[in-house]
Amino acid sequence: MSFTPSAEIFALVDGNNFYVSCERVFNPRLEGRPVVVLSNNDGCVVARSNEARALDIGMGVPVFKVRDIIRKHKIVVLSSNYTLYGDMSQRMMGVIGQFSPRQEIYSIDESFVDLAGFGQRDLRAYGQEIRQRVRAWVGIPTCVGIATTKTLAKLANRCAKKRPEYEGVCDWSRLHSAQLEHLLSTFPAGDVWGIGHRWGGRLLEMGIRSARDLAMADLALLRSRFGVVLERTARELRGISCHGLEVTVADRKQIVSSRSFGQVTTALEDLQEAVTQYTCRAAEKLRRQAGVCATLQVFLQTNAYKTTEPQYHPVATVKLTTPTDDSLRLTKAALSGLGRVYRQGFRYIKAGVMFTEILPTTVQQLELFGDSASPASTSTLPDSRARLMVAMDRVNRRAGPGTLHLASGGIRNAWAMKRERMTPAYTTRWEELPVAQA
DNA sequence: TCTGGGGTCCTAGGACCC
């Protein structure tokens, strides 16, 4: 195996137990205690403090399966507060961005930065600077992994997390082949970025156990059995960079809005309310990226875990006569799709709307059999409807999501999601600002 | 009783065309 020296250097900075850390910033009493944050509907565990991990709370487990452990160890359980986490993320990314001219925001809690131009600087010390500033200015603890490819940086980051002696920063960018090889041999292949459950199992069957095994594997064989994606991963482990930094945020190619219900429903009226609200949320995202939607899908789901109940998972595809970003027209289209696939007698647990064909507003196409004066998009042809959308977005941004909504969204919302242990929106609503006490 | 939501990319196979 030959590791190729690369001109590129990536640092991956990510928040430790990010959602839990966000909660701790505003409630220091959570410090040192086992804490978990749940998914929407209070369904699964999606974030765990180190103390909760130590108690064997798995990532993604349904909360009812660990109820006993939670009770026994007095684990603090919180509903997820995405408004808070999104805002904390923005602050954290802003600080990290000060450390390099080129930054990729990879996820809500992870950011790659380009350190290639930093020459002879001590990158470990630089990583520590990043950690300290984020901790001081935002309150979030982080770890930093530095290497010549993104895949190696991910692994270095994991190393920094796992082994306290590194004090939160691992710099692999200047290692010799032999040193790197040794480090890779200590990680299971399944821990490598891009290797999931399925592929991990298949690799094991082939005798590829460690990250080092994967790096040394025959590239043509990997390609023929798994495809080009895994081949690239193996190259990256060898130090050949295949994934560059993606500095600009690409427009979404699809926009999904869906939720499980707080309780099952059989009523068309409930589904109409939900579909209306989901469509409006998706339309807001669409307008934010100045797009118009040409095709959407509406889907329904019964509870697949209840194998004794009749199952029904229909999808309706609706083509718009003219691409649009108008919530009213999109909702009308979505509701017509819903009407096509709704069947009585099923117990529905989830509904969703997906915009699958999204175009930039600059692409205009006149309606073939429509009112040719009616605008396809609010962004290019301002009329009263467009002004209404703009006003709605503004009100909902300032006063909170859903303040202004369509009547078909309903107000009863018997199906609405469960969030029984939600903390306040500390940073984004005046009335929920934390209060300092003397 | 109770099991998330939102994305991306790649591949295989079928339809269609010349």
Place this chain on the structure above:
DNA sequence: TCTGGGGTCCTAGGACCC
């Protein structure tokens, strides 16, 4: 007996990520 070959487009499904 013997039934092409190559390109493009689209879709569904499978894998992955956080």
